[in-house]
Amino acid sequence: MKIMHISDIHLGRKPVGGQGLFAKKRYEDYFKAFRKAIEIAIEKKVDTVLIAGDIFDKKELYPEVLEKTENILKNLKENNINCVVIEGNHDNIYFNKEVESWIIYLEKKGYFKRPTYYFENEKYIFEPVIINNIYFWGVGYPGAFVDEVLLELSDFIDEKEENIILVHTGIAKNDFLAGTINGDILNNFKGKVKYIAGGHLHSYAEYPKENPYFFLPGSLEYWDLAENGEKKGAIIFDTETMEREFITFKDFIRKKIDIKFEVESNNINQFQEEFIKKIEDIKIEKEEDIVIVEMTFKKYFFIDINWCEKALEEKGALKAIVKSKYPKIEKQGSIGDISKNIEEIEKDIIIEWENDFSANSEETVKVLEKLKNLQEEKQEDIFIDTFDQFLEKIVQS
Structure with a gap:
């Protein structure tokens, strides 16, 4: 069997604000x-497409998002290509609320099949999708319980x-992200599986x-747009030959130009x-x-970020994002070193707390940044999940 593995499609996503041409x-x-x-899957004569979570960006969908999704999935159905899907944290299905999910709606419409699991009588029960004698097991997004669920599945x-x-x-x-696992957990599947299709993180890994x-x-x-990983795309895997092909989407996605330079100017x-x-x-x-520009200044003086972004947009950019970093001011009295970089200010403040957070100051700052982004994106469920897991880690450290 030839399969295609894709993940984190995030259909329906719009930038913060959601207005204008961008x-x-x-x-x-x-x-x-x-x-x-999907066009590549058809061209490559794939038998089954695996979507390892986050087909949608949010659980609540506008009608247009659902319609566009169905129109694309129809191409798989018309070409007799199987599709196996699990939910991700963005389209997460809560126990006892499955009927409210658009993932279930699409499953009932016959666009794909969904392997499931549940907890009953103090143990996990897993129900696979079986296609051509291959067992497809799915656990969706277990969040904080991912280690526990995968260990149970490895025995099951x-x-x-x-x-x-x-x-x-x-x-x-090294950076904190809710719902991730340690590689040691995966060692329990050695010799038991042909392939594990992961998701959640947005760059290629094996x-x-x-x-x-x-x-x-x-x-x-x-x-x-701040994602650094350039290797994104799809994996084609042959279950008989065990051969893999990675198809980069670099040529298919919108071009992002990153520019970094030191500013030599004094005014x-x-x-x-x-x-x-x-x-x-x-x-x-x-x-x-x-176009994303990051500038490092040697001296302090005011600049108009809007002017910089407008200059890039006048040059033709669909969207320009300009960031600046300034040097530290030398210590003055009891105030201490001051930096215009907000992450460094936060880290200095957290260190002074003299508690478990200060012992993990760098990680705390990274989590704060993630929480700010999630708040802006109104991703309440992921916000709570991220915060809860971080607190749990702090308590255990």
Whole structure:
């Protein structure tokens, strides 16, 4: 069987504010990326498409989002391609509220099948989807219980069968993110599975280094323009030959131009001249490319960020985002070092608390940044999940 593994499609997503040409184009970008993935699946004669969570950006859908999604999924149905889906944290299905989910609606319409699990009589029960004698197990997004659920699943499955697992999680790195796992948990599946289809994190990854069986394809599009991972796309996997092909979506998604430079100017007039020269040779496709500029200043003086962004948009950028970082002011009296970088200010304040948060000051600052973004995006469920898991980690440290 030939499968395609994709994840984190985030259909219906709009930038904060959701107004203007930029918001409109970004809204369409996610559908374009999904449509392209399905076109590739048909072209490559894939038998089954796996979607490892976050097909939608929010649980509550506008009618247009649902209609566009159905129109794309119809292409799989018309080409006799199976589709197996699990929910992610953005489209998370709560126990006893499944009837309220659009994932269930699409499942009932026959667009895909959904492997499930539930907790009964003090134990987990897993119900796979079976296609051509291959067992597809799915655990959705278990959040804080991901380690526990996967350990139970590793004992539950029969290693004599051909097993493929879908789980909306990635391997935890140094930065904190709710719902991620430690690679050691995945070691329990060695020799028991052909493939584990992960999600949640938006850049390609695989585990272990030698003979990997856990994979993340990355999101199809940028969920956040600050994402650094460039390797995003789809994985084609042949269950008979065990061969894999990664298909990058770099050429299919909206171009993002990142520019970083140190400002040599000493005042605003010099700066404006320097800025115009810095962006002079940048090739920007009119009303298509997103440009992100990060500037590091050696001296303090006021700059108008709006002026910088307007200069880039006049040059043709669909959207310009300009960020600046200033040097520290030397210690004055008892105030201490002051930085214009808000993360550094927060870290200095947290260190002075002299408690468990101060012992984890760097991680605390990163979590605060994530919580701010989630609040702006009105992602209440993920906000609470992230905050709860961080508190639990602090208590246990």
